Amino acid sequence: MTRPEDLLHPTPAGLYCPPGDFYVDPVRPVDRAVITHGHADHARAGHGAVLATRQTLAIMAERYGVDFTAQPQSVEYGEATAINGVDLRLVPAGHVLGSAQVEVRWKGLTMVVSGDYKRRRDPTCASFEPVPCHVFISEATFGLPVFSHPPAEEEVGRLVRSLGQFPDRAHLVGAYALGKAQRIIRLLREAGWDRTIYVHGAMERLNALYEREGVDLGPLAPTRDLPKNALGGEVAIAPPSAIQDRWARRFADPVTAFASGWMGVKARARQRGVELPLVVSDHADWNELTATFTELKPEEIWITHGREEGLLRWAEINGQKARALRLVGYDEEDEEALDVRPD
Template sequence: MAKSLISKTEFGIYCAAGDFYIDPHRPVPRAVITHGHADHARAGHGAVLATGETLDIMRIRYGETFAGATQKLTDPIRLGGVDLRLVPAGHVLGSAQVVIEKGGRREVVSGDYSRVANPACAPFEPVPCDLFVTEATFALPVFRHPDPLNEINRLLASVRRFPERAHIVGAYALGKAQRVIMLLRQAGYSEPVYIHGALQALCDYHLSQGIALGDLRPATIETAQARALHGAIIIAPPSAFGSAWVQRFADPVIAFASGWMQIRAHARRRGVELPLVISDHVDWPDVTRTIRQVDPQELWITHGREEALMRWAVLEGRHARPLHLLGYDEEPE
């Protein structure tokens, strides 16, 4: 088997021929960032290369000086001894896979990715390759995500059933919050959607990129006290559930939008009354379908359910290895 262009290091995945790291979890001289979630996009690198949207999102989250230098990757570039390009990952706005080529060999680091249509970002692009690095967040046969529009219709049914109660939906600030709002609009919900202040900047950025979120209003203490939010849908980061903010609302329906809501014990631990199984990651059918599509000789598996996917790969006759990378999890709040 040919020598890989990338390797696992204590900082994350490293390409020696191009002298860059991919989504390193500590500051490095040069980093290629797949997307703006905080467990992949950290501040303090000497230089960051990413899509324009990811660079903008990092500026919103970390300030203008989040890196020593930045470079927007729109077209393929030559970096050291390798050709480097980014292709869509379908995960969140600006998300990308990293495609590295040298001497006829192609390796793809997919980052986090999804195969379900998401109007906030370009769809995942399968790239046939010699080595494919895949996430395994939901890589167990039990994880088969339902149609997200059906989950949103469950939310709307609850709003009709309990018109006197506000519905507070927990959703991560980047990607999931906007996805829930867009699904509501797709389902025909034209009422204002109220948002926690922590979501404002990223929602404003999505709007600036032409992503139609409709009428958004702040979920302030004034609107809560004026009872204007009875029967309303409010989107908030998960951290808000443990804060004094949520106590402003009388008897709200607590919902949560996540692929983990398929596991009822997760919902119970969070005190979730209405679990919504809405994910921006591949489930078991989609991760296995994707691997067959890109058809790599070698498969590397990161942050997630590595053992099940390793076993599946062996049965498929593929060479696979778990990376056991540390520092990657769900979006921190």
């Protein structure tokens, strides 16, 4: 019988498939990579060949330049393909535009690399689809029971109410440039906010890409040409680090907000000086993680990049076999590295 380790196992470069001779989300340049999504800690430039969804390839080209790989290969969701005799499918992960789980099948064994995922509705990307498998490889970014995210719509509703309560103050929302910013914009539109939303220059190209992919963001305008002390009662969205930088000084007495699952930790909000923490995450919380394990009932759960110990204990109590991979180089905070450029 084929062992899971024969099909996929961790290496310093990332999760490696020996029979297919490819890596999933490698953390250093390799000859052949399969990329789950476009965030900087999963999608790096310099690989010889890259297989991903069309949207993820477009995101990588936007961020790294069109020559980010010598051999891009676009695969649609659900499309069957193979690398060196190993069968592959990309299935929606619900994380950001183009994000995918990687279903890997070989000699009767099916393993699913989920990448980053969430189970909640997101108007900017395809929803997570559960895939039956023998081994499910899961992130654990919010893998502790304390992480139970409120509905994102309610958090954005708090932002809208604050805009009404403080009509003379600009509201600066820190949000990662890929995925989170566009999701906040769409949720604002769904909440009835039809006015122009102002955006930091680091977000303009990705916003345009989302628009080309059919995500209607409504009227947007850059912040770069605004006079000092502008935007009373308006919304501006910027990378999280920008709201603590010189960029924010052009706004008089702004309300600072930050949209992140980490805003459920009050100490983190205080540390960043965030007046309006918005608990909006593009990662699965504890309940979503454990519900996914219960739904899939795989023979094994492999847990990576996050808080593995709580989920390992949950699996033990619930009679599911689990192990920690302890892959390094994946972190939501790493996304800021590509977010900030002059505005």
